[in-house]
Amino acid sequence: xxxxxxxxxxxxxxxxxxxxxxxxxxxxxxxxxxxxxxxxxxxxxxxxxxxxxxxxxxxxxxxxxxxxxxxxxxxxxxxxxxxxxxxxxxxxxxxxxxxxxxxxxxxxxxxxxxxxxxxxxxxxxxxxxxxxxxxxxxxxxxxxxxxxxxxxxxxxxxxxxxxxxxxxxxxxxxxxxxxxxxxxxxxxxxxxxxxxxxxxxxxxxxxxxxxxxxxxxxxxxxxxxxxxxxxxxxxxxxxxxxxxxxxxxxxxxxxxxxxxxxxxxxxxxxxxxxxxxxxxxxxxxxxxxxxxxxxxxxxxxxxxxxxxxxxxxxxxxxxxxxxxxxxxxxxxxxxxxxxxxxxxxxxxxxxxxxxxxxxxxxxxxxxxxxxxxxxxxxxxx
Amino acid sequence: xxxxxxxxxxxxxxxxxxxxxxxxxxxxxxxxxxxxxxxxxxxxxxxxxxxxxxxxxxxxxxxxxxxxxxxxxxxxxxxxxxxxxxxxxxxxxxxxxxxxxxxxxxxxxxxxxxxxxxxxxxxxxxxxxxxxxxxxxxxxxxxxxxxxxxxxxxxxxxxxxxxxxxxxxxxxxxxxxxxxxxxxxxxxxxxxxxxxxxxxxxxxxxxxxxxxxxxxxxxxxxxxxxxxxxxxxxxxxxxxxxxxxxxxxxxxxxxxxxxxxxxxxxxxxxxxxxxxxxxxxxxxxxxxxxxxxxxxxxxxxxxxxxxxxxxxxxxxxxxxxxxxxxxxxxxxxxxxxxxxxxxxxxxxxxxxxxxxxxxxxxxxxxxxxxxxxxxxxxxxx
Numbered sequence: 001x002x003x004x005x006x007x008x009x010x011x012x013x014x015x016x017x018x019x020x021x022x023x024x025x026x027x028x029x030x031x032x033x034x035x036x037x038x039x040x041x042x043x044x045x046x047x048x049x050x051x052x053x054x055x056x057x058x059x060x061x062x063x064x065x066x067x068x069x070x071x072x073x074x075x076x077x078x079x080x081x082x083x084x085x086x087x088x089x090x091x092x093x094x095x096x097x098x099x100x101x102x103x104x105x106x107x108x109x110x111x112x113x114x115x116x117x118x119x120x121x122x123x124x125x126x127x128x129x130x131x132x133x134x135x136x137x138x139x140x141x142x143x144x145x146x147x148x149x150x151x152x153x154x155x156x157x158x159x160x161x162x163x164x165x166x167x168x169x170x171x172x173x174x175x176x177x178x179x180x181x182x183x184x185x186x187x188x189x190x191x192x193x194x195x196x197x198x199x200x201x202x203x204x205x206x207x208x209x210x211x212x213x214x215x216x217x218x219x220x221x222x223x224x225x226x227x228x229x230x231x232x233x234x235x236x237x238x239x240x241x242x243x244x245x246x247x248x249x250x251x252x253x254x255x256x257x258x259x260x261x262x263x264x265x266x267x268x269x270x271x272x273x274x275x276x277x278x279x280x281x282x283x284x285x286x287x288x289x290x291x292x293x294x295x296x297x298x299x300x301x302x303x304x305x306x307x308x309x310x311x312x313x314x315x316x317x318x319x320x321x322x323x324x325x326x327x328x329x330x331x332x333x334x335x336x337x338x339x340x341x342x343x344x345x346x347x348x349x350x351x352x353x354x355x356x357x358x359x360x361x362x363x364x365x366x367x368x369x370x371x372x373x374x375x376x377x378x379x380x381x
Numbered sequence: 382x383x384x385x386x387x388x389x390x391x392x393x394x395x396x397x398x399x400x401x402x403x404x405x406x407x408x409x410x411x412x413x414x415x416x417x418x419x420x421x422x423x424x425x426x427x428x429x430x431x432x433x434x435x436x437x438x439x440x441x442x443x444x445x446x447x448x449x450x451x452x453x454x455x456x457x458x459x460x461x462x463x464x465x466x467x468x469x470x471x472x473x474x475x476x477x478x479x480x481x482x483x484x485x486x487x488x489x490x491x492x493x494x495x496x497x498x499x500x501x502x503x504x505x506x507x508x509x510x511x512x513x514x515x516x517x518x519x520x521x522x523x524x525x526x527x528x529x530x531x532x533x534x535x536x537x538x539x540x541x542x543x544x545x546x547x548x549x550x551x552x553x554x555x556x557x558x559x560x561x562x563x564x565x566x567x568x569x570x571x572x573x574x575x576x577x578x579x580x581x582x583x584x585x586x587x588x589x590x591x592x593x594x595x596x597x598x599x600x601x602x603x604x605x606x607x608x609x610x611x612x613x614x615x616x617x618x619x620x621x622x623x624x625x626x627x628x629x630x631x632x633x634x635x636x637x638x639x640x641x642x643x644x645x646x647x648x649x650x651x652x653x654x655x656x657x658x659x660x661x662x663x664x665x666x667x668x669x670x671x672x673x674x675x676x677x678x679x680x681x682x683x684x685x686x687x688x689x690x691x692x693x694x695x696x697x698x699x700x701x702x703x704x705x706x707x708x709x710x711x712x713x714x715x716x717x718x719x720x721x722x723x724x725x726x727x728x729x730x731x732x733x734x735x736x737x738x739x740x741x742x743x744x745x746x747x748x749x750x751x752x753x754x755x756x757x758x759x760x761x762x
Contacts, residue, residue: 009440009659014414015652017422018430027645030423033395038646039420041398042411042593044724049399059390076595077458080641081620088618108619115617206642212423214457214595214644236496236617238489239462258729260461261587263595264408265419266647271396278390343425348639 020337021364023373024345025156025318026184027206027213028361030269037272038212038265045262053271054249054262060274064186064209064282065201065219067193071242073249074270075216076263079183079204082216084112085240086179086200089220089228090148093117097148098139098176100124100131102162103155104348105181113150116236121146127155127350128320130313131162133170140174147227149176154185156207157348159320159357160309161189165196172197177224183207186217187277188289188317188361199224205266208289208317210362211273214266273362289316292365296358299374303381308355317365319358320351324381329353332380340376401718402745404754405726406537406699407565408587408594409742411650418653419593419646426643434652435630435643441655442598445567445590445663446582448574452606452623454630455651456597457644460564460585463597465493466621467560467581470601470609471529474498478529479520479557481505481512483543484536485729486562494531497617502527508536508731509701511694512543514551521555530557535566537588538729540701540738541690542570546577553578558605564588567598568658569670569698569742580605586647589670589698591743592654595647654743670697673746677739680755684762689736698746700739701732705762710734713761721757 022029030038043050054073062072075082087109091097095118099110102125113120121143123135131151140146149171153164164180171178177199182191188208193201199221206213220228220242228235228242235241239260246252248259277285293316297307304324307314323329329346330353336342345357358373403410411419424431435454443453456463468490472478476499480491483506494501502524504516512532521527530552534545545561552559558580563572569589574582580602587594601609601623609616609623616622620641627633629640658666674697678688685705688695704710710727711734717723726738739754 009437009444012437012441012656012659014418014656015421015434015437015649017424017649019422020424020428022423022425024425026642027423027425035420035423037395039416040396041400042403042408042416043398043401044403044405044408045594047401047718047724053396056390056393056396060393063390077462077620078641078644081458081462084618084620111619115615115619204642212644212646213426213642214647234496237465238492238496239458239465260459261407261585261594263459263593263644263647265593265650266595266644268396268398269646275393275395278393337428343428 019341021342021369021372023359023364023369024343025357025359026204026361028210028359028364030210030212031276031363033276034211034269034272038269040268042264045264046258050264051256053267057267057271057274058249058251060278061217061219064274064277065191065193066195067219069193069219069221071225071246071251072219073245073251074267075218076260077216078214079202079216081240082202082204082218083108083181084237085218085242086202087112087116088235088237088240089242090177090179090200090224091116091118092231092233095148096121096143096146097150098123098136098143098146100136100151102129102131102160103127103152104157105152105155109150128158128160128308130160131167133163133166136167137170140170140176146176148179150179152181153191154182154189154315156184156318158308159315159318161313161315164198168196168198177227184315184318187285189286189315193219205270208361209273209277212266212269214263215270289360289365292360292367292370293319296360296370296373303377317359317361319360320355321358322355327381329356335380336376342373342376400722402723402750402753404740404745404750405724406738406740407585407742409591409740409745411591411593412657412744414657415592415650415653419650421649423645426645427639431645432637434648438648438652438655439630439632441659442600445655445658446572446574446600447576448600450574450600450602452627452632453600454626454632455648456599457641458597459595460583460597462621463583463585463599464489464562465618466599466623467583468493468497469616469618469621470623471558471560471581471605472497472499473612473614476529477502477524477527478531479504479517479524479527481517481532483510483512483541484508484533485538486533486536490531509539509541509689511541512548514544514547517548518551521551521557527557529560531560533562534572535563535696537565537699539689540696540699542694542696545579549577549579558608565696565699568666570667570696574600586651589743590654590658593647593650595644596651670741670746673741673748673751674700677741677751677754684758698740698742700741701736702739703736708762710737716761717757723754723757
């Protein structure tokens, strides 16, 4: 058989990635233990040994989310798909959802509501400020027919933390289910699903869990599961339909049924990442993020950086800072990447070219990284 | 902060997977080179070095699909999501799609059409038989308003190959776009996207590419892209909306825009897997699958197995066989797994408990595996 020569590819070789330190908004540095788990021998996605791994992942995901929710598992795709899993399962055509926007990811939530055939009532706050519970309560009062309240716990675009406990309690008080983005918060600051009464929560593997990018841990409360089981319409996504996925993950208490082929190796890495959270303990892990944030903050402020977010709402794991006056941020960021093998993040949206986002997430939240980052900054500016 | 003790997890340790030989319907054995690539140092999903990797993956995916389609990339989720990517982009509410069902995955296509708000016209063929082009042509004639013809090239549930070239030509003749599942065929038997005039094609990473499970290479023809760009409605999935994804993959010719966080390490593995296809050459790779299939077939028939599918339509990479009379298939399969570290697949649907599916995919298609499998079978039956 003759192959079209024109599309044969030459001159491509195995990729040897540069050894960057990852201090952007994610992915974060991956611990050698997690890398090692990633490349272990692949087995079948229905192998009894793999089913045990899935069971353990479920248990440890419950721990990291601080929940006893039965429907707790890991979506076989990145955080954006975890977000979509929450919306497509909980928002039916014609439903009304209150969506809080104070950064990029709130905007994405609105897109999700609309693509599910729902109506989004937007509560806006300034980028860099937390979601204002008073505005949310006004919206809940004005829209008693809303079924969902959606917000971002830790806005990756601005480094701001909103008060998830207060917002979830408001949702409950007004008869809404809460959908909460904890992509950047989970395992870096407290996310207490049961204590706070959160209903549908998603996160990403590549932030404070320091796992390989591409997975999304999710959890759904009993109230959320009830809604999912009693929908009038089928979930529009077959791949993300929790009615099907829960049978594969064994979270429905029934015999496991094949649904899709799980990303086996990535889940090995997730197993190891969650195990490391267990071993460290959530309390100590939160404290570690806080401690290294303080050290970084001191150094950054000495260098003339100033924080975008008020101290009270600042995320220790994502430092959004204005550069000292007169610096060419894109050029300096390029120097850090190329000459110092250090990745920090630029600003998004209105903050593009204005702020940096310096991550201290998971394995990246350590003294070595803080010192390395400050040292490199002292050289380039 | 006090943690609920009840959900603290004890007694979980790092997972050390058993060293199975994977000869089921996928995942297949992963080559050491691909495993090694998987755990290389993670860098950012917008790092210029990673963007180069994505460009190379795109080129090599074009090669493996034998296409010059600009919109060729890898979906950041398993084959089921690749399937969904094709349907949500090409089927709008109210659209009519002709769906061929001759196994499990045709049934899943029907689900997809319906969840997109479309109407599925089903053309059924017996499980184990190829899709009958005559029936398809009748359906196309009876439904001149159909916009899509969807079928499975290589049915993973039965090991049958349908004639993709003839079916895609029929689609074109009757003004339909073709959606083709090549999950099990790609890189194991010819899939000639341009020559055959295929419009939207998806596959999986874990079959004849022998990459880690969790990714789905896809390609869309110019005709398909035109439809996507001129939809009356937004694609219902934000995560799988090719209008957005193509801007991240740089397949729209514009500056790259952040969409979602790519599964960086899994894409390293895909890069290496595609490189190994390049190095071997598609012709030789197809020939290798054929050769080892013949050897396995000879041994299986000597042992009293007989093939479900007629020789003409048999997939070399997926051997669907009835067991010799009087054997307890589940028990023997368990023995193979536990005592011989060998995974073979059971039957699905109507064939559950009746057939086995023995895979010879990618790196698993080698003499060592054929001999190992036949040797183990001789011992257990």
